[in-house]
Amino acid sequence: MSIIVDKLNYIYSPGTAYQKHALKDINLEITEGEFIGLIGHTGSGKSTFIQHLNGLIRGTSGSIYFNGQNIYDAGYNMKGLRSKVGLVFQYPEHQLFETNVFKDVCFGPSNQGLEALQVELRAYEALKMVGIDNSLLDASPFELSGGQKRRVAIAGVLAMKPEVLILDEPTAGLDPKGRDEILEQIAKLHKENKLTIILVSHSMEDVAKYVDRLIVMNRGEVAFNDTPRKVFAHYKELEKIGLAAPQVTYVMNELRMHGLPVSIEATTIEEAKEEILRVMKH
């Protein structure tokens, strides 16, 4: 699996008073098995961008290659692409609609034209992958807690067996524990099921903890594209575009300014702790 985005542009409502250049010359490469974080302030183009990756929005110009094939080629199998690139929208639980949890998860794969038995097997598997207990299969989705609902919604996408899973702010509105649980589950999908993950997030702390690579968008352009450590070193530039670094990055910078010889690269609590202990024990 690989995705190559080549000079992608998208213009909303071209030729009208509302014309807006939402994506400008995006060039990116995403390889199999990566865990990518996508950040940017509201309106920076993140959501518009991810909807290009499974063909929900068609670029105004440029190309997207999925496994080497341009998805804008005539006759390209878009339906096939959509089952390989699974997209979990914001507040996905608003899209639950069936009478019970199991049926809801079956909806996706049954639309892929699979046989009933296959559909059910996949639904079981997907619910297991997100940690939903069998005792909940007959429950109405609306009786579940916020975190459970969201996991059922993610299972609905996983049941289509995507190779890439894109999640748009999957932890918005959840309490801290619920947030950790969802993120741990996603990390597990990445590790055990070898899924390529693209995580859109407003939490710098979360992306610092989980992702391998961070893509930062600003005004429809890619502003940074590097490891979290390298990106967060530019915290002053990030602030200018409405973002920030994790709190520990600020702590390390302050310590350094006050003469403590710590490396300022730490972006997680664990890294900061090790670094401070190293320096303090000297």
Add this chain to the structure above:
Amino acid sequence: MGIIKAKNLLFEYIRRDEDGNVESINRAIDDVTLDVKKGDFVAVLGHNGSGKSTLAKHINALLVPTEGTLWFKDMNTTEEDNLWLIRQSAGMVFQNPDNQIVASVVEEDVAFGPENLGVPTKDIWTRVEESLNAVGMMEYRGHSPNKLSGGQKQRIAIAGIMAMKPECIVLDEPTAMLDPNGRKEVIRTVKELNKNEKVTVILITHYMEEVIYADKVYVMDDGKVVMEGSPREIFSNVEELKKYRLDVPQVTELAYELKKSGLAIPDGILTTHEFVDAIQKLRQQSW
């Protein structure tokens, strides 16, 4: 007596079948007693489903207790004659900015509240200007709200309430849908209103960093108030908070982890500044 006072408050969501028989009872608030001082900045923490929002809706009588009593400014919320006065003086801001905008121009949106209170037109405009200034959105008065960012929309929602000249604002996860800048904008605005306009603030949130400036923090679990105290007192109990599915600010957790590893750092560090101070003191001692 404080501006908000609850005594043995209890609230049950009762579900009935088609014939009106009780199917299930869910006790969302279970024996809550509290007293909020006028002018305080109070934060309420608790996991999803712990009863925070249900409690918030009692303050301006959107819900009334199943048992026990809640008084807002000495007015019992169960007495219907008080409703009008209570809702004039206790405003609410909700999570989703898009659900709270009613007009197509910012200043008209802000004017909606006072207009409904029957305030004379001339005074409405004074109030709209004062409120927009208070939330720093004056330059957007003629704009269309749907072109604003999430944080700006929430500030407009807050201005709409300020225009009713409330004594208390209840904010139920006002920053949950915002990006980091939007979150900062909203919290800064709320803090300023509390300080400059002396408005009592009740802030419900899942972001621990937003709580550190509060005068008082209540932690809810299973419908009960399980912890109450200053932010420093609350965040000194890292393990207990985690038991309630909550968290502490990153810097607090870092200090706590270092303490566990043997550094003599005090409990309840809340800010980067305090943390750096504590580390510097340690270094001076070891020299």
